[in-house]
Amino acid sequence: MASPKNTDLWNEFKRQGIQQAVIRLMCREGLKSVTMERVAQETGIAKGTVYLHYRDKQELLEAVKDSALAPLTEKLHEILVGAASPERKLRALVLRYLTYFDEKRDLFRILLYEREVTRVMGERYQTDRYRNLIDGTARVIRDGVRKRVFRNVDARHVAAMFIESTVALMNQRLLDDSPRPVEDDAELVADIFLAGLAPVAARRRGAA
Amino acid sequence: MASPKNTDLWNEFKRQGIQQAVIRLMCREGLKSVTMERVAQETGIAKGTVYLHYRDKQELLEAVKDSALAPLTEKLHEILVGAASPERKLRALVLRYLTYFDEKRDLFRILLYEREVTRVMGERYQTDRYRNLIDGTARVIRDGVRKRVFRNVDARHVAAMFIESTVALMNQRLLDDSPRPVEDDAELVADIFLAGLAPVAARRRGAA
DNA sequence: ATAAAAACTGACCGTTCGGTCAGACTTCGC
DNA sequence: GCGAAGTCTGACCGAACGGTCAGTTTTTAT
Numbered sequence: 202m203a204s205p206k207n208t209d210l211w212n213e214f215k216r217q218g219i220q221q222a223v224i225r226l227m228c229r230e231g232l233k234s235v236t237m238e239r240v241a242q243e244t245g246i247a248k249g250t251v252y253l254h255y256r257d258k259q260e261l262l263e264a265v266k267d268s269a270l271a272p273l274t275e276k277l278h279e280i281l282v283g284a285a286s287p288e289r290k291l292r293a294l295v296l297r298y299l300t301y302f303d304e305k306r307d308l309f310r311i312l313l314y315e316r317e318v319t320r321v322m323g324e325r326y327q328t329d330r331y332r333n334l335i336d337g338t339a340r341v342i343r344d345g346v347r348k349r350v351f352r353n354v355d356a357r358h359v360a361a362m363f364i365e366s367t368v369a370l371m372n373q374r375l376l377d378d379s380p381r382p383v384e385d386d387a388e389l390v391a392d393i394f395l396a397g398l399a400p401v402a403a404r405r406r407g408a409a
Numbered sequence: 410m411a412s413p414k415n416t417d418l419w420n421e422f423k424r425q426g427i428q429q430a431v432i433r434l435m436c437r438e439g440l441k442s443v444t445m446e447r448v449a450q451e452t453g454i455a456k457g458t459v460y461l462h463y464r465d466k467q468e469l470l471e472a473v474k475d476s477a478l479a480p481l482t483e484k485l486h487e488i489l490v491g492a493a494s495p496e497r498k499l500r501a502l503v504l505r506y507l508t509y510f511d512e513k514r515d516l517f518r519i520l521l522y523e524r525e526v527t528r529v530m531g532e533r534y535q536t537d538r539y540r541n542l543i544d545g546t547a548r549v550i551r552d553g554v555r556k557r558v559f560r561n562v563d564a565r566h567v568a569a570m571f572i573e574s575t576v577a578l579m580n581q582r583l584l585d586d587s588p589r590p591v592e593d594d595a596e597l598v599a600d601i602f603l604a605g606l607a608p609v610a611a612r613r614r615g616a617a
Numbered sequence: 618a619t620a621a622a623a624a625c626t627g628a629c630c631g632t633t634c635g636g637t638c639a640g641a642c643t644t645c646g647c
Numbered sequence: 648g649c650g651a652a653g654t655c656t657g658a659c660c661g662a663a664c665g666g667t668c669a670g671t672t673t674t675t676a677t
Contacts, residue, residue, distance in 0.1 A: 236634060247656040249637075258635065358597055361581050362574035369573035373566055389566055397601035444664060455626040457667075466665065 216254050216264070219244050223265045235262075270330065273301045281337035287345030288395055294338065295367045296387040302371050303383050335360045345398065352400040359398070366390050424462050424472070427452050431473045443470075478538065481509045489545035495553030496603055502546065503575045504595040510579050511591050543568045553606065560608040567606070574598050 222243035226235050237258055241248040255261040280293045338360035345351035370386045430451035434443050445466055449456040463469040488501045546568035553559035578594045 237636080238634075241657095248635090249657070250655055252636070253654075354601075355597060358578055358581055358594065359601065361577040362598065362601065365573040365577035366570035369569040370566055372573075373569050386566065389563065390570065393562075393567065393570065393602065393605035395605075396607065397603075397605035399604065445666080446664075449627095456665090457627070458625055460666070461624075 212254070219246075219251060219254060219261070220265045220268060223261065224269070273298070274330065274334075276301070277334065278337065281341060287341050287348065287350060290341045291338075291363065291394065292387070292391040294341075295363075295390045296384065298367050299371060299374070299383045299387050302374070306375070334364060338363055342398070349400060351398040354398065359394075363390070363394055366394070420462070427454075427459060427462060427469070428473045428476060431469065432477070481506070482538065482542075484509070485542065486545065489549060495549050495556065495558060498549045499546075499571065499602065500595070500599040502549075503571075503598045504592065506575050507579060507582070507591045507595050510582065542572060546571055550606070557608060559606040562606065567602075571598070571602055574602070 219240065222240055223235060226239055226243050237251055238248050240261070241251050244251070251261070255264065276297050277294060280290055280297060283290065283293075285293065335357065339356040342351060342354070342356040342359055342363075346353055346356065367390055370390055374381070374383075374386065427448065430448055431443060434447055434451050445459055446456050448469070449459050452459070459469070463472065484505050485502060488498055488505060491498065491501075493501065543565065547564040550559060550562070550564040550567055550571075554561055554564065575598055578598055582589070582591075582594065
């Protein structure tokens with residue numbers, strides 16, 4: 202073959218192939234079917250070859266999780282540190298989250314099992330990513346409290362509730378294979394929480 | 410020995426001993442350490458004896474999960490079908506949930522992994538219990554909507570959000586080993602959702 | 618006391634799976 | 648064309664685990 206081999210690019214290409222195989226396997230047959238043998242088979246290479254690219258199973262799974270979550274994490278971070286108002290940030294956050302899910306339904310099936318995946322490989326890994334998301338959301342809420350657009354609440358706790366509510370809707374969408382527009386679900390979460398966070402003064406003034 | 414053996418009671422006692430051993434193991438070393446050998450060792454009997462009481466590992470784990478969840482499930486059901494107003498039911502639900510968690514912290518560590526445990530044993534098992542909880546909560550919300558104390562929302566979706574928010578706070582309590590009174594956390598969830606569910610009319614009238 | 622019945626034991630088996638490595642195969646430089 | 652360097656292979660290994668059962672111990676009935 203005349204095409205270049207041996208390059209970092211080519212190597213990355215092969216790594217991608219393996220990762221895609223892992224994702225396909227996970228989506229099609231669940232985590233239990235992701236054995237190194239099956240991964241190799243799905244990729245179309247021998248088991249030993251997988252070990253030329255990843256030290257062990259844990260490293261492979263972490264790589265898969267990282268590439269799968271990277272785009273979402275990045276987008277969410279952009280939203281959280283942006284210049285919009287706290288209300289708009291929360292609305293944007295949940296919408297992005299659910300939209301990403303709809304775009305990559307198969308991918309997200311893995312993420313729903315993330316806690317399990319995480320526990321299979323080296324524990325507290327996911328905690329960092331999750332904690333960052335909670336922390337970022339909490340900062341937005343705290344900002345809203347400071348600006349008097351939210352009433353005074355424990356930001357971290359509400360942030361956790363907000364994220365988990367979003368995940369809950371994502372879950373519902375997946376299980377029910379719901380044809381509901383993403384926007385509706387995103388609006389539901391945002392409406393509940395923004396109304397729930399509205400300061401008493403605003404509630405007295407009345408809603409739009 | 411003069412004490413009675415062979416009785417159903419005595420058998421139940423032995424089964425309890427095995428289940429307690431499973432819970433101790435889970436709490437102390439995580440799900441991965443729950444092998445039949447370790448369970449037997451922890452109970453103080455031989456592996457084969459465990460199989461005199463449970464057909465296989467799956468049956469044992471299901472029994473453990475059932476006994477652990479039964480009291481909570483029962484209490485929550487009482488609340489959900491009771492005569493109180495929808496608002497009070499939701500408040501009572503989240504309070505019971507978090508209180509039960511505080512009472513049996515160790516036990517609940519398992520419940521947090523329930524999804525994983527479930528997946529390890531025969532899949533959709535937990536789905537039923539979870540679905541019942543969601544359905545019950547959704548009925549309460551639907552009732553509130555009918556009585557015009559809640560605004561018109563998708564009851565099932567909000568129910569899922571409500572439960573997951575509760576779980577989120579429970580999680581926070583566990584991770585942070587928070588000394589916060591349970592009542593405060595329960596109130597937070599309830600406040601957010603009740604405010605979020607309040608009909609526009611009520612918001613115009615103003616809050617207490 | 619004794620024998621039948623019941624309860625218990627733990628060595629053993631089969632399977633699964635992560636990881637290894639000696640050798641086969643491919644590519645590259647000359 | 649040829650040998651060296653790099654790449655790939657899959658048979659193999661050891662550990663872990665769920666489950667079994669022939670044999671041992673304990674309990675019960677007489």
